[in-house]
Amino acid sequence: MSTRQGIRLDGSGGRVGPHQKPAGTWIRFNWEDADDREWLEREAGVDELVADSLLAEDTRPRVVEHDNGLLLILRGVNLNAGSRPEDMISLRLWFDGERLISTSRFPLRTVEGIVQQLEQGTGPATLADLMMALMEGLAERTDELIESIEEEIDELEAQLLDGADRKLRGRIGEIRRTIIVIRRYLAPQRDALARLSSINRPLLAGLDGRRIREQADALTRLVEDLDMARERGAMIHEQLLTRLSDQLNARMYLLSIVAAIFLPLGFVTGLFGINVGGMPWVETPMGFWWVMLVIVGIGAGLGIWLKRRRWF
Missing domain, CATH: 1.20.58 (Methane Monooxygenase Hydroxylase; Chain G, domain 1)
Structure with a gap:
């Protein structure tokens, strides 16, 4: 059963109080049953195609313009207990100027962190700021994951210098698979943000195109870091195979x-x-x-x- 939560922004980083006019409404939920589609189409008035995208089982990062709004699909690192970080969670956003509807299959730390900030009065002031905070938060946690991968590759290189170990082959293989999965989503997410920064509509007047381009550039750097990490992993694997082959030949x-x-x-x-x-x-x-x-x-x-x- 999904738990929908509506948060009305007060325009200064918190939630609206009594008799305050909201600066925008954020509706968020982690969908789990068919009731979510009925709510989206009947009560929220969302188009059927948009509802399909908001509740799809598997999605690819992209941005889609509609007559009355904008659909943005992103991916974030999975930090839930018992999950693998590279099994990235899809965050779907529907923005129509007055509301921001966000859906995801599982909880995201970035979303929960922004909710806490709004409770404390230190969160985004507007829906445009909220969208930027979501994009930047997802990128920040992805950056942390890639840094941990690079540190692990450094450690594997040091272990390889100390001596070849057949157990390293399994760990290197896991890291390379992780890199492939993450890159699968980061590359289209970079393209989606780059396209978002070029959209010129009154609906998106509150979005800072420069900050969006910076996020797209940051994702470009992360993709390049992943490519470099993948090449380093391949090099370590080749060196390990060569050293093991030399040992066997000796x-x-x-x-x-x-x-x-x-x-x-x-x-x-x-x-x-x-x-x-x-x-x-x-x-x-x-x-x-x-x-x-x-x-x-x-x-x-x-x-x-x-x-x-x-x-x-």
């Missing part, structure tokens, strides 16, 4: 040298182990030591020969 090389030395020694011991007449030193008390001397001599000779051939 071990196989050592085993080959040992096999090359002990192969003729095994032939000697096998030859002297046959149970037939005519074997030398069978009746000689020093026969065992003569055989050992032959084995040691063959082994030393092979070692010297391999050393001169620079096999090791």
